[in-house]
Every structure is written in C-alpha cells, then in structure tokens.
Amino acid sequence: MSIDMKQFHSVFFEESQEHLDEMEHLLLDLNTDNPDAEELNSIFRAAHSIKGGSGIFGFDALGSVTHIMESLLDNVRQKKLAITSSMVDLFLSSVDVLKGILESYKSAREIDWTNVNKICERLEQVTKAREVAVTNTSATNDLEGFGFFDEPEKPDAAFGFFSDPIVSSQEDAYGFFDAGDSSALIQNNNEYEINSQQSQQCSAQNIPAKDNKIINLPISSAGTSVHPSESSLTQVVPKIKAADVTHGENSSIRVDVTKVDQLINLVGEIVITQSMLNLIGQRIEGALGEKFQSVAAELERNTREIQEAVMSIRMLPISFVFNRFPRVVRDLSAKLGKSIDLIIEGGDTELDKGLTEKLVDPLTHLVRNSIDHGIESAEMRTGRNKSATGTVILKAAQQGGSIVISITDDGGGLNRERILSKAREQNITTSENPTDAEVWQLIFAPGFSTAEQITDVSGRGVGLDVVKRNVQSLGGRIDIESVEGVGATFTIRLPLTLAIVDGMCVSVGDQTFIIPLVNIVESMQPLEKDIKSLAENDQLLFVRDQYWPILPLYKAMQVEPQFTEVHRGIAVLIEANKHRFALFVDGLVGQQQVVIKSLEQHYKRVQGVAGATIMGDGSVALILDVESLSISTTQPQLQQAS
Amino acid sequence: MAEAAVKQKDQEFLTFTLGNENYALDILTVKEIRGYESVTKIANAPAFIKGVINLRGDIVPIVDLRIKFSVGDATYDEFTIVIVLHISNRIVGIVVDGVSDVVSLSKDQLRPPPDFGVTFDSRYLLGLATINEQMIILVDINELISSEEMGLFSSQETT
Numbered sequence: 001m002s003i004d005m006k007q008f009h010s011v012f013f014e015e016s017q018e019h020l021d022e023m024e025h026l027l028l029d030l031n032t033d034n035p036d037a038e039e040l041n042s043i044f045r046a047a048h049s050i051k052g053g054s055g056i057f058g059f060d061a062l063g064s065v066t067h068i069m070e071s072l073l074d075n076v077r078q079k080k081l082a083i084t085s086s087m088v089d090l091f092l093s094s095v096d097v098l099k100g101i102l103e104s105y106k107s108a109r110e111i112d113w114t115n116v117n118k119i120c121e122r123l124e125q126v127t128k129a130r131e132v133a134v135t136n137t138s139a140t141n142d143l144e145g146f147g148f149f150d151e152p153e154k155p156d157a158a159f160g161f162f163s164d165p166i167v168s169s170q171e172d173a174y175g176f177f178d179a180g181d182s183s184a185l186i187q188n189n190n191e192y193e194i195n196s197q198q199s200q201q202c203s204a205q206n207i208p209a210k211d212n213k214i215i216n217l218p219i220s221s222a223g224t225s226v227h228p229s230e231s232s233l234t235q236v237v238p239k240i241k242a243a244d245v246t247h248g249e250n251s252s253i254r255v256d257v258t259k260v261d262q263l264i265n266l267v268g269e270i271v272i273t274q275s276m277l278n279l280i281g282q283r284i285e286g287a288l289g290e291k292f293q294s295v296a297a298e299l300e301r302n303t304r305e306i307q308e309a310v311m312s313i314r315m316l317p318i319s320f321v322f323n324r325f326p327r328v329v330r331d332l333s334a335k336l337g338k339s340i341d342l343i344i345e346g347g348d349t350e351l352d353k354g355l356t357e358k359l360v361d362p363l364t365h366l367v368r369n370s371i372d373h374g375i376e377s378a379e380m381r382t383g384r385n386k387s388a389t390g391t392v393i394l395k396a397a398q399q400g401g402s403i404v405i406s407i408t409d410d411g412g413g414l415n416r417e418r419i420l421s422k423a424r425e426q427n428i429t430t431s432e433n434p435t436d437a438e439v440w441q442l443i444f445a446p447g448f449s450t451a452e453q454i455t456d457v458s459g460r461g462v463g464l465d466v467v468k469r470n471v472q473s474l475g476g477r478i479d480i481e482s483v484e485g486v487g488a489t490f491t492i493r494l495p496l497t498l499a500i501v502d503g504m505c506v507s508v509g510d511q512t513f514i515i516p517l518v519n520i521v522e523s524m525q526p527l528e529k530d531i532k533s534l535a536e537n538d539q540l541l542f543v544r545d546q547y548w549p550i551l552p553l554y555k556a557m558q559v560e561p562q563f564t565e566v567h568r569g570i571a572v573l574i575e576a577n578k579h580r581f582a583l584f585v586d587g588l589v590g591q592q593q594v595v596i597k598s599l600e601q602h603y604k605r606v607q608g609v610a611g612a613t614i615m616g617d618g619s620v621a622l623i624l625d626v627e628s629l630s631i632s633t634t635q636p637q638l639q640q641a642s
Numbered sequence: 643m644a645e646a647a648v649k650q651k652d653q654e655f656l657t658f659t660l661g662n663e664n665y666a667l668d669i670l671t672v673k674e675i676r677g678y679e680s681v682t683k684i685a686n687a688p689a690f691i692k693g694v695i696n697l698r699g700d701i702v703p704i705v706d707l708r709i710k711f712s713v714g715d716a717t718y719d720e721f722t723i724v725i726v727l728h729i730s731n732r733i734v735g736i737v738v739d740g741v742s743d744v745v746s747l748s749k750d751q752l753r754p755p756p757d758f759g760v761t762f763d764s765r766y767l768l769g770l771a772t773i774n775e776q777m778i779i780l781v782d783i784n785e786l787i788s789s790e791e792m793g794l795f796s797s798q799e800t801t
Contacts, residue, residue: 511683597701603701612694622684
C-alpha cells in the first residue's frame with residue numbers, strides 16, 4: 001500500500017518557499033565579521049528542512065543543492081569555517097537557483113540541470129578549498145546520499161506533520177548546553193527573549209524563526225534519548241514555555257484564501273440582513289417595538305464586531321511586501337556601483353492580503369527608479385556635500401481610512417526644466433504656468449522618460465504609467481514631492497479595503513448616494529447670499545472666511561434633481577486628500593453603515609463611484625469616490641486647499 | 643466513436659424576441675430569467691446600459707439590447723423580461739421583449755449567418771435555424787456581451 005505523496009506536495013512547496021525567503025532574509029542581515037550564531041542556525045535549519053522534504057518526494061535537484069549548502073552551513077555555524085561576503089553572495093545565488101527549481105517542480109516543468117550542476121560545483125569548490133578538518137565522517141558519506149535518507153534523519157520524514165524537525169533540536173545543543181550549567185542555560189534563554197523583542201525590523205517570518213529555538217527545547221526534552229544536559233533542561237522548560245506564549249509560531253493555521261473570502265461575504269450579507277431587520281423593527285409600535293429595538297441594537301453591535309474580526313483575518317503586515325526590498329536594493333546598488341542604505345519603517349502596518357500582492361510591482365518599480373535615477377553617483381553626491389551613501393526610506397502608515405506608503409530618496413530630485421522640455425517634445429499639453437505638483441505628474445505619461453541613457457533597469461519610459469494605472473486600479477492615488485538637489489518622495493495612498501464603511505446617505509432626484517463619513521467636514525443649508533458665482537456656471541460657497549467650490553452631484557451623476565438652486569438643497573462640505581469642495585445635493589437621508597459591494601466585479605470602474613451598496617429595502621445605492629469626483633471639477637486652481 | 647456521438651449531440655437554446663425577430667442563445671449561459679425591476683442608473687453610461695440591480699447580493703449591470711440595436715420599443719412594464727447571463731465569470735442582465743421556448747438544435751440544423759441585413763454584426767452570430775417555419779437567429783452571446791462595443795467589461799482602462 002503506497003501513500004499518494006502528491007497531496008502533500010503543496011504544503012511542501014509553500015513551506016519550502018517560506019524557508020527560502022527566510023534564508024534570503026537572514027543572509028542579507030548577516031554580519032560577516034561577527035555572524036550571529038542564531039541566524040546561522042536558522043539558515044542551516046532552513047536548508048536542512050528543504051533537504052529532508054525533497055528527499056521524501058524525490059525532488060533530487062532540490063536535494064542535491066541543499067545538501068551541499070547544508071554541509072557548508074554546518075561547518076560555518078560550528079565555527080570550522082569563516083563566512084565571507086563572497087560566500088554570502090554564493091548562498092544568495094543558491095537560494096535563487098533553489099527558487100527556480102522549486103518553481104519548476106511546482107509547475108511540473110523540466111529542471112534546468114545545467115544551472116543546478118553549476119551551482120553545485122561552485123558550492124563544492126568552496127567546500128573543498130576551505131575545508132579545515134572534516135570531523136563528521138557522515139559529511140563525506142552524504143555527498144553520495146542525494147535524496148536518500150540517512151538513518152539519524154528519519155524524523156525529518158515527518159516533514160509537514162510535525163511543526164519542527166525534532167532532530168535539529170539536538171544539534172541545537174551545540175554551544176548552548178556545553179556548560180551543562182542550568183544558570184548559564186537560563187541566561188542564554190533570557191538573551192533570546194531580549195533579542196526577539198529588540199528585533200523591531202524583523203519580518204513576521206523572522207520572529208517565529210527565533211522562537212523555534214525556544215520551542216525546540218521542550219520538544220526534545222519530551223521525546224528523545226540520552227543527552228547529558230537533559231536534566232538541567234527540564235528545570236528551564238516551564239519558564240520557556242510560559243514566556244513563549246506571546247509569540248507562538250504554533251498558534252497559527254494555514255487557511256485557504258477562498259474560505260476567508262467566503263466568510264467575509266457571508267458577514268457582509270449578515271450586515272445587510274440586520275439593517276433590513278432594523279428597518280422593519282422601526283415600524284413596530286409599543287412595548288414590543290421597544291424590546292425589538294434594544295435587541296436589534298445588540299445585534300448591530302455583535303455584527304459590527306464579527307465584521308471587524310473577520311476583516312482582520314485577511315490583513316497582513318506590509319512587511320511581507322517590504323521584505324524583498326533589502327535584496328532588491330543590494331543587487332541594484334551592486335549593479336549600478338552606488339552605495340545605498342535602505343530604511344524600512346512601519347512594516348507592521350496591516351493591509352488586506354489582496355492589496356499586498358498587487359503592490360509589489362509598483363513599489364519595486366519606484367524603488368528601482370529612486371536608486372537608478374534619483375540617487376546620484378558617489379562623486380556627484382560628495383560634490384553636493386552629501387554623504388556618498390544614498391538613503392532610500394520605505395515607509396508605511398495608516399491615515400484615517402487610507403494606507404499611505406511612501407518611497408523617499410535623498411537623491412537629486414526631479415528636474416523641472418527637463419520634464420517640461422520633454423513634455424513639449426512629446427506634445428503633451430500643460431497649463432500656462434504649471435505648479436510643481438502638476439509638472440511632476442507629467443512623468444506618468446506613457447512613454448515619458450528624461451533618462452539620458454536607457455539601462456536595463458529603467459529609462460525606457462514604460463514603467464511609471466503602469467505604476468500609476470496599477471495604483472488607480474486599487475482605488476488609490478500616487479503623488480510626488482520633490483526638491484531639486486535634495487531628494488524626492490513618491491506617495492501612494494490606498495483605501496483600506498474594509499468592506500464596510502460608515503456613510504451619509506444623500507438624495508438627488510430619486511436616487512440615493514452614499515458619502516463616506518471620513519470625508520465629510522460638515523453639512524449645511526447654504527444661504528443665498530453665501531453663494532458666489534464664478535465665470536461660466538461655476539459657483540463658490542462662502543463658509544467661515546473660505547471659498548469652497550460647489551460641485552452639483554446631479555451634474556456629476558447625470559440625474560434629474562429636485563433642486564437646481566444650491567440654496568434650496570443641502571451643501572455637504574467634503575475634504576478628500578488635498579481637495580476641498582462643497583457637494584450640492586437635494587437632501588440628507590440619514591447616516592448608516594453600508595457594505596461595499598464591488599461594481600467592477602460584473603461591470604467596470606466608474607469615475608466618481610467607489611462601489612455600490614444594497615439599502616435596507618433591497619435597492620442599490622452608489623457609494624461616491626469623493627477623490628475622483630474632485631478631480632472631475634473644472635477648477636484646478638481652487639482645488640489645492642492650503 | 644463516442645466522440646462522433648458527442649458532436650452530433652444537440653445544443654439547447656433559449657429563444658427570445660427583440661422587436662419582430664426571434665433570436666436564440668446558448669441555454670448554458672442563462673442563470674435566470676426575471677422581470678424588470680428598479681434599476682440604479684450609472685453616470686456617464688451609454689443609453690443602452692440601464693444601470694445596475696441587486697441580484698441577491700451581487701451588483702449586476704443591465705443592458706437593454708432593444709436600445710443598443712435600435713429594435714422595437716424599449717418599454718418597461720410587467721411583461722418586460724430580463725435574461726440574467728453568466729458570461730466569463732461575470733453576471734450581466736439583458737432586457738428583451740419576451741422569451742419563448744427552449745429548443746434543441748443540432749449542428750446540421752444550422753445555416754451560416756448572412757453578412758448583411760441583420761441587426762447584429764455577423765461575428766456575433768452562430769447561424770440561422772428554422773423551427774416551425776420561423777427563422778431563429780442564433781446569437782453567440784458570449785462574444786456579444788464581452789465585445790468592446792458593448793463596453794461592459796473594462797479590458798484596458800486608461801483614465
């Protein structure tokens with residue numbers, strides 16, 4: 001009776017991918033002069049895990065590469081071999097090859113054995129050239145053992161069934177239990193505690209790795225054979241276990257994204273049904289009505305809580321996206337011969353999983369742009385009294401209902417004159433005296449590039465318009481700030497895709513629209529004397545010493561209104577990003593929580609509309625996208641509110 | 643041999659009327675048939691896109707083929723029919739004058755579509771068939787609904 005191993009393949013692929021990502025991350029962080037023992041162990045264990053699994057499934061290409069890596073890494077962490085920066089480069093290249101092999105196995109494609117053999121050769125060269133002494137005879141045996149089990153490693157066969165390979169915890173003993181003294185043990189473990197708390201910039205993946213060590217100890221003491229310091233271990237175990245509860249890697253489960261999406265949909269339906277119930281309940285009279293109302297209020301509270309909890313399931317910290325950038329920056333700076341410092345802030349800002357995946361390409365492009373075009377060469381920089389090392393800051397933060405991601409560089413900034421002359425060359429029309437902000441937006445035009453040379457990194461003028469389109473398709477905006485000679489900042493603003501929004505319902509004619517509450521400053525019935533006219537049908541509302549451009553919603557949405565004179569309707573003062581205007585509607589209907597339903601799922605994106613919702617009576621109401629509405633007003637000079 | 647048998651197998655079509663003509667579309671694309679209810683208008687949409695409705699939680703666009711192809715009278719009363727279709731993972735509703743039977747047609751009952759004189763561009767037509775002496779125009783509803791001129795789906799959107 002043979003077990004069909006294929007069902008375990010996807011778990012193996014996912015876990016291996018994680019191991020490879022972790023290896024890459026740790027290798028980049030590694031201090032070659034004084035490598036952290038823990039990090040070396042983690043890298044070793046990651047390679048070891050992949051090797052073990054690849055043996056079970058017969059993924060020989062994976063096995064052969066990880067096997068040699070593992071031996072090398074083992075020697076490094078046992079201090080038999082010193083790690084150099086070129087070795088780190090070799091390991092990083094190996095990780096790349098492994099990722100490629102993994103892809104090939106995943107999509108059942110041919111393995112490029114020339115690549116595999118090449119990297120194995122390079123790894124073996126390093127092994128042979130630097131071998132001090134081979135104390136472990138099993139190391140030489142293993143060179144022939146590609147893909148076959150070695151006896152002591154049998155527990156690895158449990159790949160995917162147990163959370164950690166049990167054997168490696170014994171190897172963890174090296175260097176920790178040499179003292180055999182329990183006080184030294186406790187001291188070491190306390191250090192761990194401090195380390196994992198101090199690692200602010202660690203990715204979510206990193207933290208579990210460090211905790212692996214702490215978790216391993218209980219497992220090994222629970223299960224296996226004679227180890228001299230085992231007895232001293234048991235004393236420490238309870239302490240470790242207790243302290244560990246806070247970041248338990250065990251306390252997570254893999255869930256298919258479609259299941260989560262289904263849950264979110266169902267919760268959305270519950271919210272709608274609950275508001276329908278509310279509507280009916282308001283018509284019940286007397287004591288029964290009151291009872292109903294209070295229970296309905298309770299239901300609304302519970303529903304809101306479920307909804308928030310369920311939405312947070314899909315939220316991932318943005319560090320998942322930011323994690324790849326140290327590698328990108330490292331490779332790019334090496335390629336271009338520039339020295340770059342990458343600072344990442346706000347990695348724990350959470351956003352919806354769907355967004356994280358779509359952000360990778362635009363962000364990568366912007367970072368590469370900053371490094372290629374923004375940051376000047378070292379000579380130019382010192383000539384400008386800047387440090388020879390350029391700085392790129394990748395930052396994420398939550399601001400109200402949006403998430404703001406910015407890429408700042410301290411390079412040369414955008415060159416206004418060059419952009420304007422290029423725009424003229426390409427016959428792109430600009431206004432008479434454009435503001436800086438308008439000039440910067442020109443670079444998003446398709447085919448636009450002021451690069452003097454096209455490198456294979458950038459300069460072709462293909463990327464930025466795609467970036468802008470990608471950002472807009474996520475419902476976001478991208479802004480640029482730049483000071484010549486000092487640097488530039490690209491800011492991406494995305495709406496947090498919380499499917500439920502607090503909105504103000506307004507009516508125009510026989511249609512109801514929803515305005516997100518976050519954008520509303522106030523609503524008022526304007527006096528006729530406060531309404532001033534500008535040329536050509538435009539009007540302004542004078543409120544407390546400020547002029548607000550009036551945008552009639554019936555015009556934007558092409559609906560027959562009840563009122564066409566502003567003073568007979570309601571003016572809702574809106575602030576969206578940097579734009580302010582007064583939205584003229586017929587009347588206010590009420591305030592309520594609405595579930596955002598996608599318009600694009602079955603139709604397409606409509607300017608000025610963020611989505612739709614289903615009202616309590618089953619009818620559809622459109623949710624306004626105030627930012628794109630503001631863009632459609634024909635008053636550019638008034639849009640920029642100070 | 644089984645393959646030949648499958649090829650001979652009849653395909654089922656839903657027949658509907660637009661103006662004075664009879665059309666038919668692949669029954670497998672039909673999700674449901676409903677009456678015409680209050681539609682929420684969408685700004686800046688062409689006249690034949692009436693707006694969207696709530697179909698048990700999904701926001702579904704409604705297209706009036708009578709307006710799009712200028713046939714018949716685009717009236718909306720209790721007899722107006724909306725055929726809700728499933729087209730490439732999306733749901734779309736089309737307004738028609740009425741629906742009739744579901745018919746089974748085999749390949750050899752189909753005649754090639756003419757190049758002129760028909761409301762629809764011939765690339766949207768699968769062919770012509772005759773049932774009870776009536777001419778039925780078979781529409782490739784997938785092609786039609788996904789086409790650029792319907793403008794229902796955003797293929798490459800440039801803002």
